Amino acid sequence: MANPSGGHRGDPSQPHKVRLKGVQQTLLITLYAKALDSRSKRPILGDKKADEMVRAIDYDFAGVHRPGNGNAIVVRAKQIDEWVKEFLRANPSAVVLNLGCGLDSRVSRVSPPPDVSWFDLDFPGVIEERKNFFSNRDGYQMLESSVTDPAWLESAPRGRPALVVAEGLFEYLTEDEVRLILNRVTDRFPRGQVVFDVMNSSAISSGRSTLKEKMDAEHRWAVDDVRAVDALDARLRRVSSPSIFTSGYMPPGYRLAFGVASVVPRFRGMIRLLRYEFG
Numbered sequence: 286m287a288n289p290s291g292g293h294r295g296d297p298s299q300p301h302k303v304r305l306k307g308v309q310q311t312l313l314i315t316l317y318a319k320a321l322d323s324r325s326k327r328p329i330l331g332d333k334k335a336d337e338m339v340r341a342i343d344y345d346f347a348g349v350h351r352p353g354n355g356n357a358i359v360v361r362a363k364q365i366d367e368w369v370k371e372f373l374r375a376n377p378s379a380v381v382l383n384l385g386c387g388l389d390s391r392v393s394r395v396s397p398p399p400d401v402s403w404f405d406l407d408f409p410g411v412i413e414e415r416k417n418f419f420s421n422r423d424g425y426q427m428l429e430s431s432v433t434d435p436a437w438l439e440s441a442p443r444g445r446p447a448l449v450v451a452e453g454l455f456e457y458l459t460e461d462e463v464r465l466i467l468n469r470v471t472d473r474f475p476r477g478q479v480v481f482d483v484m485n486s487s488a489i490s491s492g493r494s495t496l497k498e499k500m501d502a503e504h505r506w507a508v509d510d511v512r513a514v515d516a517l518d519a520r521l522r523r524v525s526s527p528s529i530f531t532s533g534y535m536p537p538g539y540r541l542a543f544g545v546a547s548v549v550p551r552f553r554g555m556i557r558l559l560r561y562e563f564g
């Protein structure tokens with residue numbers, strides 16, 4: 286798949302308003318964090334397409350930006366990109382399902398091998414906006430659906446190893462919804478990995494009012510003990526569960542400060558990345 290990100294359907298020099306509702310608007314937080322990173326002197330992710338999209342969208346991004354939050358968002362994306370690349374090196378004809386994709390351009394950053402079938406899924410309103418910047422093509426398809434609707438899985442070919450990514454998504458669902466999604470994935474594919482982030486109760490309460498006020502969105506699933514996630518699907522084996530704050534991708538100054546704060550387990554567990562395998 287040479288260039289899965291297609292051209293801009295509108296005119297990039299003419300910023301347009303987005304029509305996103307509730308939780309859909311949260312994609313603007315992660316998009317802006319990636320754009321700011323790409324403008325910095327030493328980018329972690331270097332996602333220029335994120336900046337292109339921010340410049341094309343008429344929105345008060347500064348109003349939703351919380352300094353300090355940005356690094357965690359970008360480090361999370363970087364670590365997931367590396368895990369995706371590693372999985373695709375070992376499984377060059379895998380199926381990738383990027384759930385709650387928002388306007389993330391992972392498919393462009395990773396540039397998957399030609400035999401990979403990559404699906405980016407989000408609500409119809411988000412995919413409509415996404416189509417201003419990305420186009421379906423061989424090996425790349427956008428799916429319009431709530432992730433809680435089981436029908437979307439029918440679009441993914443069976444019998445191949447699968448990598449399921451849910452970045453900044455599962456916090457917005459209930460534990461029961463997450464369990465059902467995990468169970469459906471391990472039922473459908475013979476083997477693969479599932480990668481997602483979780484937030485603990487402290488992280489969720491610290492951002493609650495801003496999220497509600499600015500976006501009418503709510504984090505519903507808090508994970509204070511990773512073993513509770515292990516118990517959601519007996520076929521999943523946890524491979525790793527690093528804290529974002531002690532990640533090697535965190536800029537050194539922040540890593541030092543966060544490293545000190547991470548002595549406190551509640552801080553260390555605020556945002557974790559979880560990587561599971563099955564089959």
Ligand SMILES: C[S@@+](CC[C@H](N)C(=O)[O-])C[C@H]1O[C@@H](n2cnc3c(N)ncnc32)[C@H](O)[C@@H]1O
Nearest residue numbers: 309311312315385386387389407431432452453
């Ligand atoms: C914080 S954004 C993250 C976007 C993207 N993964 C990223 O990291 O930039 C959360 C995304 O999850 C999507 N989302 C939330 N609940 C969803 C659901 N039930 N079905 C599909 N997408 C959902 C939102 O529309 C939004 O695009």
